[in-house]
Amino acid sequence: MRFFWIIIFIGWCQVAFGQDSLAHHYDSLKDVKDLFSKKHRPKPKPQDVQLAFDFTYLPAAGYSLQTGFAAVVSANLAFHLGKEKEAKYSSISTSFAYSQYNQTILPLMANIWSGNGKWNYSVDWRYMNYPSTTWGLAGRSDPNDGYTIDFSYFKIHEVVLRLIAKNLFIGTGFFYDKFWNIKELSANGQPLSSTAITNLRKQGLSGRDEIGSGIPIRLLYDSRLNQINPHQGWYVSLTWRDNLQNLGSKKNWQSLVVDVRKYFKVTKSGNTLAFWAYSWRSGTSTPYFLLPSTGWDDYYNTGRGYIQGRFRSNIMNYLESEYRFRLTRNGLLGGVVFANVQTYKENLTSGRQVLAPAMGTGLRIKLNKHSGANLCIDYGIGQNGSQGFFVNLGEVF
Numbered sequence: 285m286r287f288f289w290i291i292i293f294i295g296w297c298q299v300a301f302g303q304d305s306l307a308h309h310y311d312s313l314k315d316v317k318d319l320f321s322k323k324h325r326p327k328p329k330p331q332d333v334q335l336a337f338d339f340t341y342l343p344a345a346g347y348s349l350q351t352g353f354a355a356v357v358s359a360n361l362a363f364h365l366g367k368e369k370e371a372k373y374s375s376i377s378t379s380f381a382y383s384q385y386n387q388t389i390l391p392l393m394a395n396i397w398s399g400n401g402k403w404n405y406s407v408d409w410r411y412m413n414y415p416s417t418t419w420g421l422a423g424r425s426d427p428n429d430g431y432t433i434d435f436s437y438f439k440i441h442e443v444v445l446r447l448i449a450k451n452l453f454i455g456t457g458f459f460y461d462k463f464w465n466i467k468e469l470s471a472n473g474q475p476l477s478s479t480a481i482t483n484l485r486k487q488g489l490s491g492r493d494e495i496g497s498g499i500p501i502r503l504l505y506d507s508r509l510n511q512i513n514p515h516q517g518w519y520v521s522l523t524w525r526d527n528l529q530n531l532g533s534k535k536n537w538q539s540l541v542v543d544v545r546k547y548f549k550v551t552k553s554g555n556t557l558a559f560w561a562y563s564w565r566s567g568t569s570t571p572y573f574l575l576p577s578t579g580w581d582d583y584y585n586t587g588r589g590y591i592q593g594r595f596r597s598n599i600m601n602y603l604e605s606e607y608r609f610r611l612t613r614n615g616l617l618g619g620v621v622f623a624n625v626q627t628y629k630e631n632l633t634s635g636r637q638v639l640a641p642a643m644g645t646g647l648r649i650k651l652n653k654h655s656g657a658n659l660c661i662d663y664g665i666g667q668n669g670s671q672g673f674f675v676n677l678g679e680v681f
Contacts, residue, residue, distance in 0.1 A: 314614040315650040337363045338655040342677060349591040349672040350416060350579075352384030358677045362512055362655035365399040372397040373510045373655065377677065388413040393583075395511060402447040404455075404504070408582055410439040420483035421575075421632050422597045427668045431476075432469040433484070435573070438462045441582070443502050451518075453504040459525055460532070463573045464493040487572040494571040495534045498527035508547065512678050513656030515556045519545040539566040539574075541581075545681055555609040560624075560681045562586060562602040568632065576600035578626060578640075585681060587626055588674045589642025589664030597628040604681070608648070618648035620662065622680075642666040644674075651677070 341359040348354070358379035364371045374396045381389040394407040414437055417430040438461075445455035468476040468484060476482065501524045507517035521543040527533040544561040564576035576599065579585070579592030586602050587594065604624035611617040623643040630636050646662030657678055665671040674680075 312614065313650070313653040314612075314616045315653040316616070317652075318616075337361060338652050338657075340652045340655070340657045340677070342651065342659065346675065347673065348675070351381070351387055351389075354381050354383035354387075356381045360512070360652075360655070360657055360677055362652070362657065365397060366401060371399070371401065372506075372508070373512060375512055375655075379677070385415050386413070387415060404445040404453055404506075406441075406443045406445075406457075408439065408441040410437065412437040416593060417591070418484070418593055419595070421487070422595075422628055422630060422635075422638075427594075427670065431471070432473070434465070434467040434469060435463050436465045437573075438464075441500075443500060445502060445504055451505055451507045453506070454502070455504075456499060456501050459496070459498050459500050459527075461496040461574060462493065463495075463571075466492045466494070484572045487570075487575070489572060493534075494573055495532060496527045496537070496571060496574050497532035498525050499531070500525045510656055513658060514545075514547045514558075514679070515549040515554055516547050518547075519543070535569050535571065537567040537570045539564070539570065541565075551609075553610050553613075554615070555607070558606045558608065558679075558681065560602075560604040560606075562600075562604075564600045564602075566598050568598050570598060572596075583681075585674075585676065586624075587640075587642065587666075588622065588624060588644060588662055588680065589666035589672075590626075590640065590670050591672070594670070595626065595628050595638075595640060597632055599629060601627045606680070608679075611648075615653060616650050618650070618658070620646045620648065620660075622646070622662070622664075640667060642670070646674075 339359070339361050341357070343357045345353070345355055356379060359377065361376045363374050365374060376394045378392045379389070381387070389412050391410040392407065394405070396405040415432060415434040418433050419427070419430045440458070440460040443455055443457035445453035448454055466489065468482055470476055503522045505518060505520040508514040508519055509517065521541070523541045525539045527535070527537050529536055542563045546559045548557045550557050562581065564581070566575055575596050577596040578587035578590050578594045584592065602624065604622060606620050606622040608620045609618060611619050622645070623641070625639055625641040627637045627639050630638050642664050644662055644664035646660060649659040651657045651659055660676045660679060662674045662680070663671070664674055
């Protein structure tokens with residue numbers, strides 16, 4: 285989630301075995317833990333077991349456009365399961381947040397690579413109790429037309445992929461999204477009249493819940509070695525989702541997400557130029573909350589410069605570029621500059637394409653020099669006065 289975090293305490297611990305652990309060749313680099321400890325971290329001893337863990341946790345308080353002030357606890361575990369130097373990083377991330385607007389957010393995400401590199405397991409579980417603002421459908425929505433919706437959300441997305449060629453995987457899994465206790469509220473916090481005509485009701489909301497349940501098919505090409513903080517390689521993902529009433533979905537509908545990222549290491553110190561192209565297309569019968577929308581991608585990171593949910597339609601196209609650079613020679617501090625643009629049809633399925641550009645800059649604070657985990661604090665500026673802080677544990681893409 286997007287928070288402007290005020291750091292209260294940062295923790296780090298490492299369990300490492302073997303010559304190929306994560307903890308080699310980092311003597312010249314520094315992270316936040318080094319600021320509070322004069323002792324050198326233990327170097328791994330040569331052993332036959334090849335296993336290493338890097339754990340980062342971050343209790344904090346902060347602020348974002350979407351949540352107001354919030355208390356946050358985040359954690360990330362990074363590790364290698366393979367012995368080879370080319371083995372990819374696996375990671376598990378979770379957090380708990382409670383906000384000024386009575387929002388509760390509890391995600392658990394994992395991206396696990398098998399030791400032999402032939403299997404990839406991805407998990408995205410999420411619970412949210414989420415009073416927030418919506419602006420209706422399509423790219424023509426007025427920034428002053430937002431109103432409050434309150435709902436609970438439970439998400440289970442799981443995919444298993446099998447290697448079919450170098451860095452190329454294919455697989456399937458199960459996607460389940462449930463929204464319940466849905467309430468549309470007026471300016472004084474009271475439920476809207478049952479006769480009121482809203483975009484949510486136009487999109488087919490019946491009762492107080494929406495359920496999408498289906499089988500995904502995913503094709504993945506990933507040549508990055510470090511998914512937490514990549515400096516090189518390609519990431520290309522195509523995910524087709526078929527939601528079926530026979531599996532519990534309230535409607536039959538389909539969606540396609542194409543996610544393409546490319547990274548160029550442009551200096552020896554690790555300065556990186558990154559590009560991100562993202563296209564999300566869904567049928568017009570898709571439930572309102574599952575339509576393509578700003579900041580509702582799997583990692584909630586599209587559209588820095590705009591509040592989550594600002595635009596929503598059945599087709600979203602998105603482009604972003606970012607330059608990442610060191611501010612200090614020891615890697616403790618870094619910076620970024622970025623620009624992005626998202627497009628939606630003027631109406632739900634027709635009309636001209638409406639562009640919503642944004643740009644910004646940000647600070648990177650190294651939380652863990654072994655895994656490359658950064659605290660990312662960005663300030664983005666969009667159109668019509670839209671601006672604010674956007675923060676992640678790990679790079680935005």
